[in-house]
Amino acid sequence: MRRFLPLKLALLTLLIGACVTINVYFPAAAAEKAADQIIDKVKSGAATVTPAAQPAGEAPPTSSLRPARPPLLLALAGRALELLVPAAQAQEANLDVSSPQIRALTASMQTRFAELAKYFDSGAVGLGNDGMVEVRDPNAAPLAERATVKRLVAEDNRDRAALYAEIARANSHPEWEARIRQSFARRWIEHGANPGWYYKDAGGQWLRK
Numbered sequence: 001m002r003r004f005l006p007l008k009l010a011l012l013t014l015l016i017g018a019c020v021t022i023n024v025y026f027p028a029a030a031a032e033k034a035a036d037q038i039i040d041k042v043k044s045g046a047a048t049v050t051p052a053a054q055p056a057g058e059a060p061p062t063s064s065l066r067p068a069r070p071p072l073l074l075a076l077a078g079r080a081l082e083l084l085v086p087a088a089q090a091q092e093a094n095l096d097v098s099s100p101q102i103r104a105l106t107a108s109m110q111t112r113f114a115e116l117a118k119y120f121d122s123g124a125v126g127l128g129n130d131g132m133v134e135v136r137d138p139n140a141a142p143l144a145e146r147a148t149v150k151r152l153v154a155e156d157n158r159d160r161a162a163l164y165a166e167i168a169r170a171n172s173h174p175e176w177e178a179r180i181r182q183s184f185a186r187r188w189i190e191h192g193a194n195p196g197w198y199y200k201d202a203g204g205q206w207l208r209k
Helices: 002-024 028-044 072-093 100-122 143-170 174-192
Strands: 125-127 133-135 198-200 206-208
Touching: 028 100, 028 174, 100 125, 100 143, 125 143, 125 174, 133 143, 143 174
Parallel strands: 125 198
Antiparallel strands: 125 133, 198 206
8 A cells, every 4th residue: 555655645736736726727818808808898889798609619539549547546536637627627718797797887888988988089088007997188178078077987987896896706706806907907908999099008107009
């Protein structure tokens, strides 16, 4: 039995490592994909968000050669990993953005976007580097509309903050909220901003796209 002790310890370490990886893993690519999906819905006028469809793919061809049968202990460890890893792979493929709360927040932002967009165009407002909207130059809006600009920014930021928190909660990882916010901040600038819109860089300086 003593000769199997190192193997058992190695397998135990592997299993613990797999569990830790799954617990702390943040699917950055999936978060950016979800951000692009919601941004497109907000800008296009669609009021609902549905999960991205998974492409139908064929099963990979199987070899006609039978692999050597692994030792019992390795087979059991492999089976345990098969049960653990799919959860991480599912997270990597997509984030759930289909909850009623997420759909309602997206719809609220969409109904406001047409009015807010003209102030992005004029430079009165811009995209912050934190996933929020900021009043950049009140003088770029007519005097009679400046109170409206402030109201729209405040309302949109309230929805944005709630959206980032809800996406994290809906995916059972509330600790992801800050990372989701960062992903949206990048994608609003890189994917959502029209040419001529202002945004803040990492140092807090206003730039024009």
